Amino acid sequence: MASSRIRSGLPLLNRILRSDSLSTQRSAIQRSVLTPAFTASQPSKNLSTSTAQKEEKIKLPITLYGGTGNYASALFIAAKRSKVLDQVESEILDLIAASKKSPKFSQFLKDLSVRADTRVKAINEICATAKFSEITKNFLVIVAENGRLSYLESIVNKFKQLTMADKGIIKAIVTTIMPLPPQEEKELKETLQDIIGHGKSVEVEQKIDPSILGGIMIEFEQKLFDMSIRTRAKQMERFLREPVDFDAL
Incomplete structure (x- = not known):
């Protein structure tokens, strides 16, 4: 070795x-x-x-x-x-x-x-x-x-x-607050494979980050799908802070 x-x-x-x-x-x-x-x-x-x-x-x-x-x-x-x-x-x-x-x-x-x-x-x-x-x-x-x-x-x-x-392998980094069960990881990998298409294979790397509060974040091919509770909460906060346009109601 x-x-x-x-x-x-x-x-x-x-x-x-x-x-x-x-x-x-x-x-x-x-x-x-x-x-x-x-x-x-x-x-x-x-x-x-x-x-x-x-x-x-x-x-x-x-x-x-x-x-x-x-x-x-x-x-x-x-x-x-x-x-x-x-x-x-x-x-x-x-x-x-x-x-x-x-x-x-x-x-x-x-x-x-x-x-x-x-x-x-x-x-x-x-x-x-x-x-x-x-x-x-x-x-x-x-x-x-x-x-x-x-x-x-x-x-x-x-x-x-x-x-x-070079080997046709796409790495997907999946962030959650706890490890995905094997069946859920398998289903996620199959979904990503359908998105990427034939000729390439997906390799899933799981990351644990309690700060996202829940949900999931998926990063692959320089794309980020952020479905975390943390991000949704921030979006809701911004929405609530925006003034209401009563004339539009």
């Missing part, structure tokens, strides 16, 4: 962090990594491994926006072009899973004061220990060099959206 190899590489990370002092100019580093949003061309630099591969046109299954969307799109194109999409997806998901199990590794990813050379050295060590593909390693090094490791989980989540769309 790649995740176990990642965990075995964490002692290397500990040694690197201990041997390299943190920068004393923390605020300066923070300013430098939070400066203007990256363009789509920046994160794709050096991700591909051959000139022939660069000539192949890869179409994104969905359009993502923002800096994290640019990084995710660049990784998708490079992995798809090199025909290692499934492998790269598995590797970066393993990395995120490992970061959630290791507070020290998670802190390393979020700490903006770690010097760029320290970040890159640590990432190279981890990739070598986990035997990651060249595409994954190059991508993580670029993210580390650009001071974007703190955004890694967001980038990976958007990359996952791309891989799911």
